[in-house]
Amino acid sequence: MADARPSFAITPNRGLGWIYLGASLHAILTRLKSQPQLYPQIDLAYSASEPVLDPIVLNLQANGLRLRFDGPDQRLRLIEIVDFSKSSFSYKSLDLVRRTSSSSETATEPVPGPSFKHLYNRLFGPSYPGEYIAPNSGGSRGTYVLSWPGLAARFAIRHKSWSEKADFVSLLSSSAASSATSLALFSGSSWPEVRASLYTKRPQLPRSLALVGKLADSVPDEVEEVVIHGGGSLEMFRRTSLPFMINLNETTPQDIVAELGPPDAIFRKPGNGLSIHAGGASSKARRPSRSPGLDPHLGDHEQSSTKSYTDESENDASNVEEAQDDETTLEAFYNYFHHGFDILVSTPQGTNSASVNSSADFVVTKVFLHGNIPGSYPFNRHRRSRWRIALDDNGQPLDLTSEMRFKEISDILKDVWHSSYRDVEEENRMQRGMVLNRGWGVGDSPESSIELLGGFEEGPPPAHQDSKGAGGEASMPDMSNTELFGFPGVLFEVLKNDIISCLTVYQHEA
Template sequence: MTEMRSSFPIYPGRGLGWITIGASLHAVLTRLKAQPQLYPQLDLAYSATEPILDPIVLNLPSNGLRLRFDGPDQRLRLIELLDFSKSVFTYKSIELVRKTGASHDDPSEQVAGPSFKHLYNRLFGPSYPGEYIAPLAGKSQGTYILSWPGLAARFSLRPKSWSEKADFVSLLSSSATSPASSLAIFSGSSWPEVRPTLYSKRPNLPRSISLATKTTENIPDEIEEVMVHAGGKLELFRRTSVPLMVVLNETTPQDLVAELGPPDAIFRKSGSRISIQAGGISKNRLPSVSPTLDPHMAEHEHSSYRSYTDDSENEVSTFDEAQGDETSSEAFYNYFHHGFDVLVSTPDPSTTHDPERPHTPADFVVTKIFLHGNIPGSYAFNRHRRSRWRIALEPDGQPVAVTSEMRFQEASDILKQVYHDSYRDVEEEKRMQRGMVLNRGWGEGDSPESSIEFLGGFEEGPTTKMQTSARGGVDASMSNFNNTELFGFPGLLFEVLKNDSISCLTVYRMDP
C-alpha cells in the first residue's frame, strides 16, 4: 500500500502551498491539526522562560518541514525544507527532486536533495554569488548558501575546494559539492539581507491564511494591536482599515459584527455549571474604587474558555443560530481568529428592563473584553490567535505604556505607581495586590469548565519541558501551567503564568 505524502508547490518569498510567510501560529496549527492523515506529527519547541520573546519552532518530521515563528507576534518567518523524501515539492509543476523508480515505489527510502545544476538550470535560474561559512570546530564540511529572491539553498562544501576567487557556478557544479541539504523560503531579496531582521521586520502578508490566499470573499480586516485607553475605551488598530473604537457599556453587538464580522462561536452564560470557591474575599466588603478579584469576575473570565469543549454543546452556537435566542442575559462572542472574546450583556439589568419581558439582542452592549496571549505551554494555548495590546497611561502627564510583551512584574510595577492613589489606605493596596490562584486543570476529563478553584498557596517552579506535541491539547508535563494567578487593577484583570507571562488581559469598565 502506497504511503500518503503531502504535496507542496514552492512560492519563493511567499510560502509553501497554503503555508504563507506571515501566517499566525494559531492559523497554521489549526489547519495542520484538521488534517491528521497528512500531518500526523507536530512538535512545538519554545523557550519555557521566554515564550514571548524567543522564536517558536514547529517541526513536521513526517513531512520534512520546519517552521519558525517570531515570539512577540507569533507569525511565520521562515519555512525550511529539511527532508526531500517526506513530501513532494514542486516549482512551476517541476519536481524539486528527481526521484528514481525505486524511490517512487518506496516513499520511506532516503532521497538526496536537489543538485545545484537542477536548481540553477531548470528551476530558479541565475543567482548572485552566495555566502561561504567555514566549518565549525570538529566538522569536516563547510557550508555554501546560495540565495534567490525569497529562497535559499544550503550546500555542503569541502574547505580545501573553497576560494574567494573561484567561480561559484563551477565550484557548486563540481564533485566537491554535495546536493542541497535544505531549502529555506523567506520574505526578502537574499538570505544575508534578511537574516539580521528575520524575526523583527513586519511581514508583508497577513496573519490570516484565508486573507493571504484569497480563498474566501468578504473576510474582515485583521486586528494588528489593541490600545486600551482610560474610561473603558479600546482602540482596535487594523491592518488596512481605519481603527475601530470600542466603548464598554456603549458599543453594541451589532457594531461588532458590522466591523469584525460574525463571531466564530457564541457561548450563552445562562445555566453555567462552574463551581467557584473564593477564599479570603468577603462578600460584605465596603465599596471602593479599587478593583476586586471577585468570583463573578473570575467566572466571566473562565467561562470564555468553555466554547472549545465538547460537553458544552447545548450552550454554544454559531452566530446564525444565536440570532433567535433571546432568553440569555449574557453571552460571549468568541473571535478566535482575532485573538479575543467579548462579553455582551445589559449594563444594568435591574433598572433597564421589565422583569416580565426577556432581554433581546437589541438591549445588549459590550461589557468586557478578554485579550488572549496564546502562550505556548499554557492551558489555553492555540484556542485563540495571539492578541497584542498596549495600555496607554499618562502618570504625571508623561506618556507610559504597558504592553503584552512585558513580564507581569514589570507591568505591575508601572501600574502600582499609576494607581497608587486609587486605594483607601496602604492595607487595602497590599490586599488588592495579592494574587489569587486559578486552577484550570482539575475535574473530570481535565476539561476547562469542570472546576474553578481559588487556592491560598502558590508554589513557584521552573518549567523544564521545552518541547511538546501540538496534537491533542495540553501535554501532561505541562500541568504546572494549569495554575495561573489573577491580579487586579482598576478596570483591568491580569491572568499570569508561573513564568511571569501574561496569559490573558480582561478589560472592564469601573463604575464611577
C-alpha cells in the same frame, strides 16, 4: 499504491503550498491538526523563560519541514525543507527532486536533495555568489549558502576545495559539492539581506489563511493590535482598514458584527455556582472592587474560558434546556478565535437584568485578550492578541504592552493607583493574587476547572521542548495553575513564568 505524501508548490517570497509566510501560529497549527493523516507528527519547541520574545519552532519531522515563528506576534518567518524524501515539492510544475518509479510512500531510503545544476539551470536561474561557512575545528566539510529572491539553498562542500578565488558555479557543479542539504523560503531579496531582520520585519501577508485565499474579499480585516485608552475605551487597529473603537457599555453587538464579522462561536452564559465571586448582572448594589477575589467580573472571565476551550455549539439542546429558566441566559460571549479575543455582550453596567426582555438592549461589557502562550493550558484556542495600555482610567499616559512581564506592569500600575487606597493594608489586600487551577478535570466547587473552563481534554498535556535546551524534551513547570491580579478596569491572568496569558478589560466604576 497512491503516494500519500503531501505535495507543496514552492513560491519564493510567499510560501510553500498553503503554508504562507506571515501566517499565525494558531492558523498553521489548526490546519495541521485537522489533517492528522497528512501531518501525523507535530513538535513545538520554544523557550519556557521567554515564550513571547524568543522564536518558536514547529517541527514536522514526518513531512521534512521546519517552520520558524517570531515570539511577540507568532507569525511564520521562515520555512525550511530539511528532508526532501518526506513530501513532494515542485516549482512552476517542475519537481524539486527527481524520483524513480520505484519510489513509494513507504520508502525509508532518503532522497538526495536537488543538485546545483538542477536548481541553477532548470528551476531558479542565475544567482549572485553566496556565502561560505567554514566547518568547525576538525571538520572536513563547510557550508555554502546560495540565495535567490525569497529562497536559499545550502550545500556541503569539501573544505580543502574551497578558495575565495574559486568560481562558485564550477565549485558547486563539481564532485567537491553535494546536493542541496536544505532549502529555505523567506520574504526578501536575499538571505544575507533579511537575516538580521527576519523576526522583526513586518510580514507582507496576513495572519489569517482565509485572507490569502480566493475568499479574501469576503473576510473581515484582521485586528493587528488593541490599544486600551482607559475609561472602558478600546481601539482596534486593523491590517489595512481604518481602526474602530469599542466603548464598553455603549458599543452594541450589531456594531461588533459589522466591524469584525460574525463570531467564530457564541456561548450563551448559563447560571452557575460562582455568584459568590461573580455577583451577577442582577446584583442590586455593590462596592467597586479592585481585587480579583472580589471582582464582579471574575465569573464572566471564567465562563468565557469555558466556551473558548470547548467545541460546544450555541445550539446545543441540553445547554439551551438547562438555561431556559436562568435570567442571565441572554448574555453571550462572542468568541473570535482568529482575532485572539472574546467579547461579552450583556446588560449595561448598573442595569437590572430583570427589566431586560431581549438581547436588543445588550451592549459590550467586557473584552478578553488572549496571549496564546506556548505551554499554557489554553494554548492554541485563540491566536495571539497583542495589546497596549496607553492610558489609565484617569487619562494618565502609560506604555504597557503584551510582551512585558507582569511584575514590570504591576509595579507601574501600583504606583498609578497608590493614592486610591485607604491604607497599605487595603492596597496589599486588593492586589493579592488569586490562584486559578486550570488542570483539574472534575469538581463541583468554584475553584474547580469544571466550573472555570470545563473538562475538555483527557490525558497529559502535549510534549514540548525548550528551544534553549540541548535538543531533548525539557522538564517544564506546571502551567495549569495561574494567578489573577486586578486593577481598576483590567484583570491579568498570569502564568508561573510571570507571562500574561489573558487580559480582561472592563469599565471601572469610579
